[in-house]
Amino acid sequence: MTSNQCIPWQGNLACIQQNGIVIKSRHSIENEHVFGPDSDYTTLAISGLNLLSDELTINEVRSNSLIDDLTLQACGYLIDEKAEWTINCNSDASVSISNGEVQSWDIEGEEMDKDFHSSIQSAWKAEMDAVSQGAFVSEQAYRSGADSRMNFASQQLGDIRIWPPREMIGDQRPEQSTPLSQSGTIESWTKLSAGGAPSEFSLRAPILDGIGTVFVRMDDGPCGVFLIADDDSGEPEIGDKVTFAVRRLYAQDGLIRYGLKAILS
Numbered sequence: 001m002t003s004n005q006c007i008p009w010q011g012n013l014a015c016i017q018q019n020g021i022v023i024k025s026r027h028s029i030e031n032e033h034v035f036g037p038d039s040d041y042t043t044l045a046i047s048g049l050n051l052l053s054d055e056l057t058i059n060e061v062r063s064n065s066l067i068d069d070l071t072l073q074a075c076g077y078l079i080d081e082k083a084e085w086t087i088n089c090n091s092d093a094s095v096s097i098s099n100g101e102v103q104s105w106d107i108e109g110e111e112m113d114k115d116f117h118s119s120i121q122s123a124w125k126a127e128m129d130a131v132s133q134g135a136f137v138s139e140q141a142y143r144s145g146a147d148s149r150m151n152f153a154s155q156q157l158g159d160i161r162i163w164p165p166r167e168m169i170g171d172q173r174p175e176q177s178t179p180l181s182q183s184g185t186i187e188s189w190t191k192l193s194a195g196g197a198p199s200e201f202s203l204r205a206p207i208l209d210g211i212g213t214v215f216v217r218m219d220d221g222p223c224g225v226f227l228i229a230d231d232d233s234g235e236p237e238i239g240d241k242v243t244f245a246v247r248r249l250y251a252q253d254g255l256i257r258y259g260l261k262a263i264l265s
Contacts, residue, residue, distance in 0.1 A: 006107065010047045010245035011036065011229055011263055015105050020085070020098025023048035027231065028109030029117060033093040036112075036231035037120045037208065038248040042068040042258065044095040045087050046075050046246045052097060061097070062086040071258045074146035075246065116207065120230075123203040127251040130203070142257055149259055150246055152180035154222065163222040182244045182260075184216040187223070189236040200250035204230075214262050216242055226262040234264045241265040 006015040014023045023044050027036050045067050052058055059076075060083035063069050067087060069079050088096045096102050147153065148164045155162040156177040163180055191212045192198075197205035205211050212228035214236050228236065229247055236242075242262040249259045 006105070009051055010243070011231060012039070012044060012047055013107055013109075014048065014051055015107075016051070017098075017102045019100030020096060020102045021048050021052055022090075022094055022096045022102055022105060023051070024092065024094035024105075024107070024109075026110050027093075027112045027117075029112055029114050031109075033109050034112060034117055035093050036229075037117075037204070038230040038261070040248065040256075041066045041089045041095055042071055042256075043245070043247050044093075045089075045097065046072065046077075048095055048097045049075070049077055058085055060085070064089045068256065068258065070143060071146065071150075071246070074143070075150050076147070119207045120204060123207060124248075124251060127200075127203050128254055128256070130251075137252065137257070139253065139255055142255075146258075152182060152218075152244075152260075154178070154180050154220070161221040163218070163224065180218050180220045180222065184218040184242055186214045186236050186238055186240045186242060186262075187217050188215040188238065189213065200252060212236065214242065216262060226260060229261045229263050232262075232264050236264055 006013065009023070011026065012023050013026050014021055025033050025035050025039060025044065027034050049058060060078045060080040062081055062083045062085065063072060063079050064087050066089045073079060084099045085097060090096060145164065152163060153165055154177045155165045156175050161177065189212070191210045192205065193210050194206040197211050201211050208230055213225055214228060215223065215225050217223045227249065229245065242264055244260040245263055246258055247261040249257045251257065
């Protein structure tokens, strides 16, 4: 593992050290780092683990009460209190993932408007407490398909690559295939106006000036529609490449729903 290398990663800032990694929100208010509009300790932890897993095999971790363990497990990381790797949540909107000692580090963030940050956090809280007026998805239904959605699990049926996996009736039965590569190309995009956004986004859409979505053809073939990360201020263009990261999608029935969002290149 390369020591003390700090890089931008999935919309965050990551410092790779000898014994692990510290991953921090890139946003700050008056020089203090704060979470972005759709990130939290859980999204940072998954982002950091994904980066570490590029070089190491990490199957089990010791988690923290501020992390959504079921989402962590859906992404392929089992929770074990005796695991070698430990996740610690820090007060400066950062997470350390290590099998030894890692050092905190200072880096200048991107200044976020204080009123915007306060408004978006208040909207999330209200969304957690609100009764959904849109399409209700039970926790069981959300959890049952989370692993295939977040890991790009796919199936192979002859020459056809299928994502997400699905049950099929008849003689043709697809076989499990390797996960899709987490990159693709924008074929179309749109932005839902604040007034036209589904109820799950109605509290945050006016603050975000609408909800951006992209239709993406994955490098491995299948297509899908994805929300754009809420802190990505760039405007998508057809033909642009995107990567993906786990972020907050919406809250429903008192539960934050996580999923993959597009990160504009």
